[in-house]
Amino acid sequence: MDTITQAVIGAAAAQCGARPGRFRVAAIAGAIGGLMPDADVLIRWPTDPLLFIEFHRHFTHALVFIPVGAAIAAGLTRLLLRGRATFAELFLPCLLGVATHGLLDACTSYGTHLYWPFSDERIAWHVISIVDPLFTVSLLAGVLWTTWKRTGRAVRIGAAIALAYLGLCTVQQHRAEQVQVELVASRGHNAHSGQVKPSMGNNILFRAFYTHGDHYYVDAIRVPWFGEPRVYPGGSTPVLDRAAYEHRNALDSLRRADIDRFAHFSAGYLIEDPQHCGVISDFRYAAVPNQIAPLWGIDVLGTPVGEHLRFLRFSNLTQRERTQFVDMLQGR
Numbered sequence: 001m002d003t004i005t006q007a008v009i010g011a012a013a014a015q016c017g018a019r020p021g022r023f024r025v026a027a028i029a030g031a032i033g034g035l036m037p038d039a040d041v042l043i044r045w046p047t048d049p050l051l052f053i054e055f056h057r058h059f060t061h062a063l064v065f066i067p068v069g070a071a072i073a074a075g076l077t078r079l080l081l082r083g084r085a086t087f088a089e090l091f092l093p094c095l096l097g098v099a100t101h102g103l104l105d106a107c108t109s110y111g112t113h114l115y116w117p118f119s120d121e122r123i124a125w126h127v128i129s130i131v132d133p134l135f136t137v138s139l140l141a142g143v144l145w146t147t148w149k150r151t152g153r154a155v156r157i158g159a160a161i162a163l164a165y166l167g168l169c170t171v172q173q174h175r176a177e178q179v180q181v182e183l184v185a186s187r188g189h190n191a192h193s194g195q196v197k198p199s200m201g202n203n204i205l206f207r208a209f210y211t212h213g214d215h216y217y218v219d220a221i222r223v224p225w226f227g228e229p230r231v232y233p234g235g236s237t238p239v240l241d242r243a244a245y246e247h248r249n250a251l252d253s254l255r256r257a258d259i260d261r262f263a264h265f266s267a268g269y270l271i272e273d274p275q276h277c278g279v280i281s282d283f284r285y286a287a288v289p290n291q292i293a294p295l296w297g298i299d300v301l302g303t304p305v306g307e308h309l310r311f312l313r314f315s316n317l318t319q320r321e322r323t324q325f326v327d328m329l330q331g332r
Contacts, residue, residue: 001104001128003035005136009104009162010034010097012139015146015155017096023146023155025085026093032080033073033097037061037105049311050258050298053265061102062116070095107166109197109284111267122267126197128169133201135169138162168225169203175223176206183219183231184210193268196221199289205329207289214239216271216283220290220328232328234290240270240280255300258309262298278302279312287317288324 014030015023037060045051059065073094074087081090105112108130111122128135142158145151176196184191194210204225209218216239220232242263246256259280263270266282273281274292278301281294299310317325 001108002131002136003038005131005139006034006038006101006104007031008034008136008139008143009100011143012155012159012162013096013100014093015143015152016159018093018152020152021150022089023150023152025081025089027143027147028081029074029077029085029090029093030097032077033070033094034101036069036073036094036098037065037101048308050261050265050308053311054261057102057105057110057112057122059113059116061105061112061114063102063114064117066095066098066102069098069101073098107169109195111265120264122265124197124267126195127173128166129198129200129202131201132169132198132203135162135165138165169198172203172223172225173198173206175229176208176221179221179223179229179231180208180210180219183208183221184212189217191217195284197284199325199329200287202329205289205325207284207286209234209283211239214241216269216292218283218286218290218292220288222328222331224331227331230331232290235292237271237274237283237292240272242270245272245280249301251300252305254306255303255309258298259300262309273297276312276314287315288321289328291321 010033011027011031014026018026040055040058040060043055070091074090077090077094078087102112102114106114106123107125107127109124109126110130111124114123138158138161142155145154173196180194180196189212191210191212196206196208199205199207204222206221208221209216215236217236218234222230269283270280271283273279273294279297280300281297283294285295286293295315296313299312303309
């Protein structure tokens with residue numbers, strides 16, 4: 001999830017396990033532990049733009065990394081506190097902080113190497129958006145109140161509310177999945193490899209897509225907390241025929257290998273971007289959930305020969321797209 005939430009949930013977990021009188025130190029240690037796995041953003045190379053996406057949410061987010069990350073975080077926290085707490089005192093809150101990170105990221109739809117090195121699968125449970133203020137606020141309030149009043153009750157209440165909200169998100173995602181099943185049946189499609197994932201910042205509006213034949217189909221599904229679901233039909237686009245694409249464009253081995261890397265990152269959901277010529281994009285994401293307008297892709301035909309493919313982001317929303325998203329979210 002976003003950086004603020006990762007720090008806050010790490011602090012909350014550490015405070016829940018802290019002794020009275022140590023809540024402030026626990027919050028600092030837990031927050032640093034909660035942020036530690038995202039140190040993988042430093043794994044970059046100027047001539048290989050795909051290295052970043054290949055290693056983000058990789059080994060530093062794995063369950064086996066938790067004690068290693070906790071040790072590093074405890075050492076950094078001890079330096080930050082200038083020795084006012086021992087390594088042994090800081091290890092447990094840092095451990096609790098690091099432990100929350102990979103599990104929370106797996107609840108989103110981006111994909112996390114949770115079981116590395118035993119599995120290279122990118123785990124994504126599609127339960128909660130990468131940014132969800134309602135989830136973060138209860139945790140933040142609990143951490144701040146506990147730090148100020150030096151009582152553990154507030155952070156435990158905040159954590160309980162956050163867990164309950166995560167449960168609500170799970171229910172909402174399941175409701176949206178059921179709507180998609182009925183929608184596919186009504187179309188007479190033989191769907192496979194479908195996914196339903198929350199749109200940005202909420203658990204009401206979902207992006208739902210599936211494969212039928214050689215096309216991807218996408219829709220937006222609104223499931224209000226109270227009331228009937230609503231479908232905003234989208235469109236369809238051909239699944240990328242990689243063999244034909246690579247042969248047609250006479251791609252060299254470097255470009256083919258980079259497409260392999262991007263395909264793993266994208267869980268195989270590749271299309272020729274309809275808005276950007278020469279770009280292969282990740283079909284799974286769009287700012288407006290029923291559109292075929294990917295948020296990122298790789299510049300296959302525009303990158304000079306002999307160089308690693310450029311990674312491109314398309315995250316600038318027009319006013320029309322913002323209005324569309326808000327209208328769908330509000331059920332208009």
